[in-house]
Amino acid sequence: MSARASMLSKLRACAPATAPDMPDVAGYYAGRPASTQAERVERLRAELTASHADVHVVSHAGWAGAVAQLLHAQGVRRLVRQSGAPGDSLARALPPALQASEFGRPLDEWKAELFEQVDAGFTVADCAIAATGTLVHLCGPHMPRTLSLVPPLHVVLIDAERIYATLFEAADGERWAARMPSNLVMLSGPSKTADIQQTLAYGAHGPARLCVFIACEQGEAA
Amino acid sequence: MSKHPMQFVPTADFKERARGALDDDKLRKSFRGAMDFLQAKRRNQFSDEHERESLRDLGSAIRKYALARLPDLLEELESKLTRNGIQVHWAENAEEANAIVLDIMRRNQARRMIKGKSMASEEIELNHYLAEHGMECIESDMGEYIVQLAGEKPSHIVMPAIHKNKADVAKLFEENIPDTPYTEDVDELIQTGRRALRRHFMEADVGLSGVNFAVAETGTLWLIENEGNGRLSTTVPPVHVAIMGMEKVVAKLEHVVPLVSLLTRSATGQAVTTYFNLISSPRRSGELDGPREVHLVLLDNGRSQAYADEQLRSTLQCIRCGACMNHCPVYGRIGGHAYGTTYPGPIGKILSPHLLGLDEAGDLPFASTLCGACSEVCPVRIPIPDLLIRLRNEAKRNPNETVATPLRGQGAKHSAAERVVWQFWSGAFKSPKAWKALRWGATRLRAFTPGAQAGWTQHRTPLKPASRSLHDMLKDRDQPE
Numbered sequence: 023m024s025a026r027a028s029m030l031s032k033l034r035a036c037a038p039a040t041a042p043d044m045p046d047v048a049g050y051y052a053g054r055p056a057s058t059q060a061e062r063v064e065r066l067r068a069e070l071t072a073s074h075a076d077v078h079v080v081s082h083a084g085w086a087g088a089v090a091q092l093l094h095a096q097g098v099r100r101l102v103r104q105s106g107a108p109g110d111s112l113a114r115a116l117p118p119a120l121q122a123s124e125f126g127r128p129l130d131e132w133k134a135e136l137f138e139q140v141d142a143g144f145t146v147a148d149c150a151i152a153a154t155g156t157l158v159h160l161c162g163p164h165m166p167r168t169l170s171l172v173p174p175l176h177v178v179l180i181d182a183e184r185i186y187a188t189l190f191e192a193a194d195g196e197r198w199a200a201r202m203p204s205n206l207v208m209l210s211g212p213s214k215t216a217d218i219q220q221t222l223a224y225g226a227h228g229p230a231r232l233c234v235f236i237a238c239e240q241g242e243a244a
Numbered sequence: 245m246s247k248h249p250m251q252f253v254p255t256a257d258f259k260e261r262a263r264g265a266l267d268d269d270k271l272r273k274s275f276r277g278a279m280d281f282l283q284a285k286r287r288n289q290f291s292d293e294h295e296r297e298s299l300r301d302l303g304s305a306i307r308k309y310a311l312a313r314l315p316d317l318l319e320e321l322e323s324k325l326t327r328n329g330i331q332v333h334w335a336e337n338a339e340e341a342n343a344i345v346l347d348i349m350r351r352n353q354a355r356r357m358i359k360g361k362s363m364a365s366e367e368i369e370l371n372h373y374l375a376e377h378g379m380e381c382i383e384s385d386m387g388e389y390i391v392q393l394a395g396e397k398p399s400h401i402v403m404p405a406i407h408k409n410k411a412d413v414a415k416l417f418e419e420n421i422p423d424t425p426y427t428e429d430v431d432e433l434i435q436t437g438r439r440a441l442r443r444h445f446m447e448a449d450v451g452l453s454g455v456n457f458a459v460a461e462t463g464t465l466w467l468i469e470n471e472g473n474g475r476l477s478t479t480v481p482p483v484h485v486a487i488m489g490m491e492k493v494v495a496k497l498e499h500v501v502p503l504v505s506l507l508t509r510s511a512t513g514q515a516v517t518t519y520f521n522l523i524s525s526p527r528r529s530g531e532l533d534g535p536r537e538v539h540l541v542l543l544d545n546g547r548s549q550a551y552a553d554e555q556l557r558s559t560l561q562c563i564r565c566g567a568c569m570n571h572c573p574v575y576g577r578i579g580g581h582a583y584g585t586t587y588p589g590p591i592g593k594i595l596s597p598h599l600l601g602l603d604e605a606g607d608l609p610f611a612s613t614l615c616g617a618c619s620e621v622c623p624v625r626i627p628i629p630d631l632l633i634r635l636r637n638e639a640k641r642n643p644n645e646t647v648a649t650p651l652r653g654q655g656a657k658h659s660a661a662e663r664v665v666w667q668f669w670s671g672a673f674k675s676p677k678a679w680k681a682l683r684w685g686a687t688r689l690r691a692f693t694p695g696a697q698a699g700w701t702q703h704r705t706p707l708k709p710a711s712r713s714l715h716d717m718l719k720d721r722d723q724p725e
């Protein structure tokens with residue numbers, strides 16, 4: 023008998039005849055007070071800041087300039103950006119000395135380059151979760167998995183309209199269960215560890231710095 | 245890679261190791277500090293008692309529901325993963341799981357593996373097995389990397405190097421990583437670890453990880469971490485192999501939502517960890533990175549024994565948060581290595597007898613005061629003390645007795661003499677005549693009680709029957725004057 027058949031038959035032989043009712047997760051989270059967008063922006067900002075991210079609330083017109091300024095101030099020389107309209111706008115706002123390219127090729131062709139020469143990655147989060155200060159990335163053809171992971175500085179743009187209050191609301195509202203991307207990543211701050219004597223240190227294996235730009239109507243122009 | 249050989253600690257001699265740990269001041273300090281820290285962090289996360297208790301109810305219900313439907317959910321998980329392009333393997337025991345991983349490596353002409361944190365791989369001693377077959381395995385979680393350099397095993401399931409202090413790590417790095425001066429600055433130490441491991445992520449042929457939750461509905465592996473090494477291990481190498489205990493499946497994606505909240509808050513007192521990494525497929529056409537092959541190994545290794553018994557099944561509700569060890573007065577004093585098992589502390593005491601047999605688990609089910617701190621904090625409400633008592637009974641049971649759901653190693657602690665004593669005792673209580681005779685004898689022959697009474701008199705004065713029994717004294721009192 024194969025391991026599969028043997029494992030399943032052992033379990034089937036003693037599984038209870040009837041399962042309890044399906045737990046009501048939606049019911050548990052229902053009836054929480056609704057939040058306004060301004061509250062969600064504020065909570066997202068506060069939580070991300072507490073997780074050691076650097077957060078800027080900016081206007082829709084001004085975000086690209088603000089990002090460009092930050093990259094310049096950080097001394098970034100080489101940036102890789104997510105392909106798409108926001109990345110194009112950012113590229114136009116950057117000083118010519120700053121080399122900004124799209125991911126472009128399969129990772130296998132330039133792994134060492136990404137690991138060793140790229141200073142920063144720019145991505146647009148699909149949505150965000152205010153309660154925990156979390157940015158959601160749906161990885162796929164236009165969002166490489168390593169872009170938010172390998173470069174030491176990660177810059178993220180998030181539209182204030184796309185902020186959910188909780189993880190449950192995001193999973194439910196975005197219907198993740200029906201349309202899972204190959205890799206869905208939620209990130210809530212720069213990479214960190216407390217593995218040495220419970221002492222918190224940043225930049226363990228992922229980005230040491232996370233800069234988040236929340237674009238909204240009330241945001242400051244650069 | 246390590247100068248030290250790997251150590252494999254037998255589960256016998258628990259008492260001796262515990263004594264050694266109790267005498268080790270440095271170890272005691274490391275654990276006391278860590279326990280206080282983790283307890284306070286958890287407390288802060290659960291300040292609203294009502295919310296905490298209702299969330300624990302929900303978490304427990306979700307895990308119970310998943311276990312009740314385990315065989316169905318495993319088949320659903322397999323079919324969804326397969327549809328998504330992830331290859332599923334089944335392993336009844338450690339040998340099969342190891343052989344599956346080795347075979348995947350060989351088929352891919354792989355030699356180097358980078359590992360994210362995986363307790364299941366510790367359980368099957370994968371590193372040791374692969375090393376014997378000429379494969380290089382590097383642990384990339386900072387804590388795991390530290391214990392690997394030291395030639396040790398993790399002493400905690402969430403924080404593997406919890407028994408080491410800064411000075412220990414500073415020395416290890418100085419000795420094992422080229423061009424590393426001694427420093428106790430934690431930021432510098434972490435940067436040293438990061439630099440040392442960077443190349444391994446780039447060059448590894450295979451990345452291995454554990455799994456925190458597997459979602460049957462969508463065919464998704466949900467991984468939780470803070471460092472980013474888990475994401476690197478599952479993203480950069482061309483092949484990703486995940487390994488998980490078969491009980492970790494849940495029915496619906498939304499079922500993970502309360503469970504992750506319970507897990508991160510109970511484990512490290514964080515509302516959320518830095519990364520939730522939800523893997524549902526290898527690299528699809530048009531995608532520029534991600535592994536080209538993803539495999540999942542489903543591991544039984546004794547879990548089906550716990551599953552077979554209605555009471556012991558609750559062991560499998562565990563989400564491996566480690567809160568039970570962080571609050572255990574025994575674990576907090578002797579640390580993780582004294583147990584000699586992959587999973588230490590309260591969860592280890594209830595799980596190891598299934599993985600290893602009651603004979604191998606030896607003293608573990610008995611190494612508890614039954615204070616109940618573990619079940620009070622367990623986010624999925626596993627009644628750990630009840631399970632310990634049950635396992636003690638099974639260990640004491642006559643090995644030849646036939647029971648409905650026999651456990652491996654039944655009767656390992658059976659003692660005919662002990663049986664006789666208990667039979668005598670219960671007989672004396674059952675019959676008034678026998679009880680009377682016992683009373684009569686004990687009060688008259690009290691002068692003959694020995695002064696040395698085995699373990700009892702080690703720290704206490706000897707027991708001696710009173711000159712008059714309570715029964716007789718009451719009788720006198722009730723006599724009219």
Ligand code: SF4
Nearest residue numbers: 562563565566568622
């Ligand atoms: S038994 Fe409960 S407290 Fe212990 S690790 Fe498992 S889930 Fe956490």
